[in-house]
Structures are given as C-alpha cells and as structure tokens.
Amino acid sequence: MGSEAEADFVVPDHLTREVFRKCIEKDLNVDNIRIVHFEITPGSSPGDNYTSKIYRCKVIYNQPHTEDKTIHFLAKSMIVIHLSDDFSQSDIIEREINVYRDLLPKLSKFLGGTIVAPKCYDIFTEPNQNFIFEDLKALGYTCADRVSGLDADHLKVVLNKIAKFHAASIKLLEEEPSIEGAFPLGFINEISMKEPVVQGFFKGNLKLAAEIVNTIPGYERFSAKLMKVYDNFVDIALKMMRPDPVKDTKVMNHGDLWVNNFLFKYNEETKEPTDVLFVDYQGTFVNSPAIDINYLFSTSAQLDPLRRKLDLIEKDYYPVFVNELQRLEVKSVPSLEDIFGQIRSREMFSIINLFAVLPLVSINREESKTNDYTQFLDADKSKRKTLIGMYTDRFMEAMKFTLNNLEDVIDETINEYS
Template structure:
C-alpha cells in the first residue's frame, strides 16, 4: 500500500521543496520576520528507493516541542493555534500554486484512488461495520442513525474517491491530509505554560484539493469533546486568518467569502461523518487497547471502542443530523 501510494515521496517533496518556499513567502511579506515560524520540521536527509525509504527530520523535541495527550483532545487555545497556522499554510500554498503550478504536479493525482480500493475498503467499510456491530444494542443511538450508517458502510469508499478529487470552484489548497493531534507538536511558554508554537508532522497524505477536507479531518478528531458546539468559532477564526494572510500576500482575490467556505464545508459534510466513524475511534482508544493497524487494514482486527468515544459520538450525531450531513443518499447524488 505504501509503495503503491508513494506517500513518502510526497512527504519528502513537501518538506524539502514546498515548505521552504511557503515559509519564504510568509516571511518576506511579514512586517516582523522574527515572528514568522515554519510550520514543519526541516528535512535533513532523504533516500526514497523502495524498500529502503529513509527520511531524516530535525528532532523537534530538542527545540522544546511535544505532543498533546491523545485521549483528552485539544482545548480552545490549542485549536485556535492549529487553525491560525493551518490558514496561513493554506493561503500560502494557494498563492504558490498560482505562481508555480508545476511545483504541485505530484500532488494533483488523487491519493484516494481505485488502485488502493481494497485497502481503503478494509479500513472504511470494515470500521463502519465494526461500529454498527458495537452499537447494535445501545439505546442511545437511534435506528435512523444505524440505517444511515449501513448505507455509509457500502458507499464510503466510492464517496471518498470521488469527493476528494480537486474540483474547480472549490477553495483548493495543498492539504495536509492527515491533520489530527498526533500529527502536530506544540511548544509552551516557560513563564506561563500556555501553548505558543506548533509544527505539523507526517505530510504523507498531502493532496491538491478542497481545504474543507483538512478542516473536517481536524474538527472531527482533535478538539476536546466539550468544544463540539464551538466549531463555528474555530471556523470563523480560520477564515479571519485566511483573510489577513491573503491581504498580507497581496492576493485578496483568492480569499473565499465566509458563506462560500461554510457552503463548501456542508458540501463535504459526509466526510466529517466518515472520519468520526472510522478514525476517531483510534484517536480515543484506550492506551492499553491500541490495535495493530496492519491487522485492521487486512480486516483481521477491529478497534475496541472506548467509553469516551461512544459518549463523544453520541454528542456528535445530533449535530451531524442538524447540519444534514447524515443524509447519505443526498451526498451520493451530488
């Protein structure tokens, strides 16, 4: 799967070729260059002849960065920092794409494609069926949700392959593609203890496609469950930083209105449901019950759902319902 998808070549290209240029664009436009922080670790060395694939990155722990606690989720300060940084990254990649589209050619091919259908099917359909089995006798999940979940298990792979394609008219950027809290590291103020800096890691699933996918991926996996009803605040902060960054880079014409961004998020809303049903269980799994991902991809093992995951999903379902994101048939027709 790794060889077929070429994910390490993508990661190496992003870190060694695109990240430095994105950083340079932002730094040159900044009034205070010292405040401009890179968004990724530096690539020291790479050798990409399969199977001897090697990528050596700077050790962010030496710079004081550390990971957040996976099962707790991120508080508001962490989430705001993530989305402000993501907005700057998205904006700068959109500007760079306009200036040098050839640079992004390796990322135009959809990473989610028919060559990987069996592996994708094992993950998406397998995990959704696992969820169906584990909530079958739980009264907190209504039959309507279970029926839509059954439809989703049969259609998830087709939907992801189709929807993830770059579509003209969307707010297209170079997405991170795997934006959850284990793929970011934070640095904290020594005096106050508050989070003050971030680096994104693991750029293996990057794609030129809608920014909505990164937003859904992050919001469906990483904020603390007590922020579920504050996602609109986070989206508005992301949009505000986008506007400021495009203005700074003198590319205001690339900035999507907030109404367009929210409409695009709704258009891709089923993706948020898929992530909540397939990836979030791994995020919230108990430390002693983390499954073997190889066995999961072969449909030999399923994740054991934690109490926290089921409680969080129970809170998410009414929100998805209210937004219309559980109408699987509607999304399949679009």
C-alpha cells in the same frame, strides 16, 4: 555506538556516525566535522506509529580548534508495507520526499517567517526510505495527549498555523500552477479505494458502528442509515474528495492533520500552547481547506470544541487566513460563507473519519502499545482494537454528538441512493 532506552531496543545498522556527520557538514557547509559521541534511543511510544520507526539521536561533535557542541536529530525510518501494484507505498513516501525537498522550501517564501515543519537535514533510501530531522523535543516542542484530544487552546494554534499554510499555498499555486499536478490525490482516491486494506480500514468500521448504535437507546435509527453509507461507501468517499471548480478554494492540504502529527511549544509560566509544527506530509495534496479542517475536528478535537467547530473556525482560522491572503496580495479572497459552505459540503468526510480514525485515537496508551500496521491485515485483530476504541467515553460522546448534529447531512447523502 548507542544507548538502549529499553531492554529490547536495538540500534538500527543504517543509522551510523557517518550519516549524522554528513548531516552536520552539509548544514554547516564544512568538511571537517569529528563525531565525539553519539547515542540513539527510541523516539516514540509503542503503538504511536503505524508506518515508520522513530529514533532520537544525540550527537556531540567538534571541528579543529573548537569546543564540543551538541545537536539533536530525529530519524524516521519507513516500514516496508506490501500493497498492490496499483497502490504503491513508494508513491506515498515519494510524495513526502517531494514535500520536504521541493514544496516546503518554495512555500517558505510566502510564509513570512512562519515555520510549519521541522528542518529536514537529509533523506536517503537505503535500506529503506529514511528522513533525518531536527529533534523538536530538544527545542521545547512536545506532543499533546492523543487520548484526551485537543482543547480549544490547542486547536487555536493549530487553526492559526494551518490558516497561514493554506494561504501561502494559494499564492504558490498562483505563481506555480504546475505544482498542483505533483500533488493531485489524498489518501482517499480511486486507486486507494480498490485496495482491500485501505477500504477495509475506512469502510469496515461503519458496519461495526451500525451494530453498536442499534444497541444504544435513542440512536437505533442510525443503524440503517450507517449501513446505507456502508453500502455506498466508495462513491460517497470519492465525492467528498472531488474538487468543485466553481465553489472550492484551492489550497495545499497537509492531508493528515491529526493530533499525533502536531508538536506544540508552551509558555513556561502559563503552560498554554504558543506554537505548533506539523510533521508527516505523506498525504499532502491540493483540494479545499475543508478537507484539513474537517479531518482535524473529527479526529482530534475534544467534545467541547467539537461542539463549537464553526465558532472556532470563524474566530481562529478565518481572520488569520484572510490577513495572510491580504499580506500576499491575493486578489480573490473567499468569504467566511464560502469556507463554511465547503466545510458543510464535506461533512460526510468528518463522519467517515469519525468512525475510521477516532476509535484508534481514543484507545488508551496501555492497550495501544501493541498497535501496528499488521492489525489492519488481520480482520479479527482489527475488529477487536476498533471495538475497544468505540466503547471509550471519548468516542461515544463524539459519535452521539456528530450523529445528531449531522443527521440531516447523512439523510441528504443516503437519499441519493434510494
């Protein structure tokens, strides 16, 4: 039935010929597809996915009196995670289902031909939630290097694309304001912050960071400051996510805009990135564009573009954003100062994700092979992994720059709790 790409790889029982035959027939609007051959292989490297398993499927098919054709699929099968009754994994997955079934088709009307996500052929819920996508790798798209992060060229295409996504969502929200009610919350919210695993992931690393900076000459002063953030973490985090009805620009955020959720296409001659598509829409919600932008830079930018964050936003995000709003005849266009103000007001979100996410992003591929969701349930294992990431050169450089660059933001924040 399938070819094993690794010695211990087992083809899942639920990904059958019939699943892919139905996908092809639905796409072509026919009922006479015959599967000649198909094979399934692992679709991601060990440790790259925490909440799902990814599979690639190559299918050779035909119709009566036609030649064989080949099509490539990518299947995402969600891993069952046991959370509290209040914070349900099914709610997160249901949100992604709504994005692919409802939001993205509506958003596409305003994107002017711009594609932001892979084509979704099917979604089914047995044995668990499963998504069947087109395999972007077969179309020439590949992942960037998670460990080294994104340089300015990669960030340019990401900023260009998310600017179009944000602008189109403003028009959609104008025409269908009820959509906001379907996507009100991101990963950080009052419900998730009561979940020990979630709070531990975001909050626990602040304490480790406070211990580390206390051992670094010239950075000892940040130890007490980070502990003050730790002590008031839930309130600080929730403030970052609370929309300002007066100052904020209301857009649909991707919600998990980091390097592993990007697939890039490259110029064959220059090897420069020319396009990007976004995957994993489990965190999509309505809020300021500063959420996506700050998360992108704190989790995925190399040090040089991180230092030039505002310049890159002014050069690669804002002009595209404005052009799209004008094309869509949106009357209220935020100024660059408006966008910068929103980014500034949510820089504590950058700091939170610097310590929560970047350590795991920075871990080398060999060490990350054993990464999975269970490490967040085991305090010792989680601490060991986090410390490995925090002692990488990439994390140390980003941390030192961010702490110095945003020290006034940290001070303003913790002074509220004096």
